[in-house]
Amino acid sequence: MPLTYSWKGRTQEGNLVTGETEAENELELLLALRNSGIIPRYVKEKEERKIFTFGKVSQKDILFFTRQFATLFAAGVPVVQAFDALIDQIKNKSFKKVLIQMRNDIEKGSSLAESMKRHPKVFNSLFINMVRAGEEGGILEKVLQRMADYFEKMIKLKRKIIGAMIYPSLIIAVAVLVVSIIMIFVIPTFAKLFGEMGIDLPLPTRITIAVSNFMAKSAVFILAGIIGFFVFIKFLRKSERGKKIIDGVLLKAPLLGVVLLKASLSRFARTLGTLLSSGVPILSSMEISARASANKIIEDVVLEMKEDVTAGKSLTEVLKTNPEIFPPIFVQMVSVGESTGATDEMLNKVADFYDEEVDNAVANLMSMLEPALIIFLGVTIGFIVLSLYLPIFRLGEVVGRG
Numbered sequence: 296m297p298l299t300y301s302w303k304g305r306t307q308e309g310n311l312v313t314g315e316t317e318a319e320n321e322l323e324l325l326l327a328l329r330n331s332g333i334i335p336r337y338v339k340e341k342e343e344r345k346i347f348t349f350g351k352v353s354q355k356d357i358l359f360f361t362r363q364f365a366t367l368f369a370a371g372v373p374v375v376q377a378f379d380a381l382i383d384q385i386k387n388k389s390f391k392k393v394l395i396q397m398r399n400d401i402e403k404g405s406s407l408a409e410s411m412k413r414h415p416k417v418f419n420s421l422f423i424n425m426v427r428a429g430e431e432g433g434i435l436e437k438v439l440q441r442m443a444d445y446f447e448k449m450i451k452l453k454r455k456i457i458g459a460m461i462y463p464s465l466i467i468a469v470a471v472l473v474v475s476i477i478m479i480f481v482i483p484t485f486a487k488l489f490g491e492m493g494i495d496l497p498l499p500t501r502i503t504i505a506v507s508n509f510m511a512k513s514a515v516f517i518l519a520g521i522i523g524f525f526v527f528i529k530f531l532r533k534s535e536r537g538k539k540i541i542d543g544v545l546l547k548a549p550l551l552g553v554v555l556l557k558a559s560l561s562r563f564a565r566t567l568g569t570l571l572s573s574g575v576p577i578l579s580s581m582e583i584s585a586r587a588s589a590n591k592i593i594e595d596v597v598l599e600m601k602e603d604v605t606a607g608k609s610l611t612e613v614l615k616t617n618p619e620i621f622p623p624i625f626v627q628m629v630s631v632g633e634s635t636g637a638t639d640e641m642l643n644k645v646a647d648f649y650d651e652e653v654d655n656a657v658a659n660l661m662s663m664l665e666p667a668l669i670i671f672l673g674v675t676i677g678f679i680v681l682s683l684y685l686p687i688f689r690l691g692e693v694v695g696r697g
Contacts (some may be wrong), residue, residue, distance in 0.1 A: 299315055299316070299317050299318055300315065300317075300318060300321065300324050300338055300458065301314075301315050301338075302314055302315070302316065302324065302328065302335055302338045304328055304334050304335040304336050304337050305333070305334050305336065306332060306333055306334075307332050307334075312571065316328075318470060321338055321576055321578055321579050322337060323612060325338065325578070327607065335605070337589070338578075338604075342669050347420060348660065351388070351392045352387060352389055352416070352417045353387075353445060354449065354450050354453070355450065356387050356390050357422075357446060358419075358446040358447060358450065359384075359385075360381060360385070360390070360394070361439055361443040361446060361573060362437060362441050362443040363380075363381055364381060365436060365439035365440045365442075367380060367381070367441055368435065368436055368439060368527050371441075371527055374401055374407065375398060375401060375402055378394055378397065378398040378401070380549065381394060381630065382394050382398065384396060392419070393414050393417050394576075396410075396413070396414070397410040397411065397413075397414070400413065401420050401541055402426070405432055406427075407426050407435070407610075408423050408424075408426040408427035411423050411426060416661065417688070418689075419569065419571070419587075420571075420583050420586070421566060421583045421584075421587060422442060424570065424575050424576065424579060424580075424583060425438050425441070425442055425569065425570060425573050426438060426439075426442075426575045428570075428574040429573060429574075429576045431574075432643060433575075433576050434573070434574075437573075438573050441569055441572065441573060442569070445565060445566075445569050447645070448565060449562070449565070449649070451650075452558060452562065452650060452653065455558070455653050455654065456554065456555070456653070456655055458643070458657065460551070463660070463661075463664045463668075466664070466665075467668065468666050470610070470668060470671065470672050473672075473676075474672075474679075475510065475514075475675070477676075477679060478503075478506060478507045478511075478679075479510050479511050479514060482503060482504060482507035482679070482683075483507060483508075483511060485683050486508075487505065487530070488502045489504075489686050492686070494686060496685075497623040497685045498685055499599060499678065499681060499682035499685060500682040500683070500685055500686050502682065502696070503678070503682040503683070508530070527540065533589070533689060534542045534671055538563075538591040539591040539592060540622060541590050541591075542590045542591040542593075544593050545590075546590070546592060550660050550662045550663060550664070551660065552658075553656050554653060554656045554657060555590070556590075556620075556661060557649045557652045557653050557656055558589075558649070558653050559588045559589060559646075560589050560593075560620075560621070560625060561588040561645075561646045561649035561650050561652075562587050562646075562647050562654060563584050563587065563588040563593060563597065563643045564589040564625070564645040564646040564649065564690075565586040565642070565643060565646035566580075566583065566584040566588075567580055567581065567642050568638075568639045568641075568642030568643040568645075569638070569639075569643070570583060570584065571642070572639035572641040572643075575609075577604060578601055578604065578605060579599055581598075581600065581601045581604065582597075582598065582601060584597065584683075585597035585598050585601075592619055592620070596617050596620050600613040600616075600617070601630070604618070608631060609630050609633055610629055610638065611626060611630040611633055614626045625645060628641050628643065628644065628645045628648070629641060629645065662688055
């Protein structure tokens with residue numbers, strides 16, 4: 296079934312032109328535009344009618360559906376009957392409504408990819424393009440199995456990243472909470488006691504009391520500032536420029552930046568390999584994989600690379616132009632894949648390699664953070680305790696002289 300694409304390009308005279316054209320796929324459209332003397336700069340499939348569903352559908356729900364549907368389809372169960380069986384098993388009410396709508400669309404003559412496309416909040420462009428390629432190539436069973444494997448690995452990778460970010464965040468939060476309680480509720484009691492003694496306080500004690508007074512008076516403002524900061528970050532990420540700024544800062548963050556870069560490279564490589572192995576055109580695969588990397592910096596770099604591939608360069612050549620994102624090992628493995636005609640397999644091996652690298656990076660992150668946090672707590676609490684005992688020692692000296 297032909298699809299409608301929106302496109303922008305330039306004529307040989309340099310004039311900017313736009314339009315909408317029907318084509319079987321993006322590659323066919325690009326060839327048609329070039330044959331007509333237009334150099335394409337932007338091509339995107341025009342969105343069809345979309346049905347939005349309230350409620351969240353998790354990756355686990357998608358994984359369960361994909362794995363079960365692949366099993367039923369491989370066993371020769373017709374698509375509509377397979378949907379009937381799955382609808383009875385799905386517990387998520389929102390997802391169940393989506394599947395019922397998809398089943399009805401398929402009964403009316405829609406393909407599986409077309410029925411998925413009407414639910415963009417549930418099925419992303421990766422899944423839709425994979426299914427479309429599987430339906431057109433007669434390998435839907437294999438595609439569904441690949442997608443199930445893909446989702447399993449993506450879920451595992453996501454857990455690693457969440458673990459890498461949540462664990463140290465919790466430890467830091469607990470450390471800050473303990474110190475804040477001491478400074479706001481404990482220190483003022485000692486400050487009052489020292490004031491009644493009428494002795495000159497040593498410098499460490501004066502610093503501790505000053506910090507305590509500031510925190511006690513400004514606690515509400517500090518808390519509001521922290522909440523405001525996170526709200527600001529959330530809104531900033533809603534804009535393309537904001538995402539790029541935040542992702543750029545995260546990639547440069549000590550320790551954590553390495554983990555996030557390797558995770559993004561793993562997502563990109565696995566998505567691109569999965570798409571290419573299912574027959575999705577390289578240009579569409581790169582665009583989808585760029586978004587799947589979950590990092591705006593990498594996404595923009597890959598989309599620029601896409602234009603170079605359109606101009607006839609190999610994937611290895613364009614990867615080499617961005618050494619700050621794609622390390623030599625990444626480029627070398629892709630080069631081997633291209634030279635042997637197994638780019639998709641090599642990309643999946645690259646993804647496996649970076650999955651292991653993420654494991655190692657997370658382990659290194661934890662091993663370095665734990666002693667650093669222990670030292671921070673030890674020094675901070677040690678300073679507070681020392682500052683509280685110094686006046687007591689001085690009071691003992693005064694009493695001894697008396």
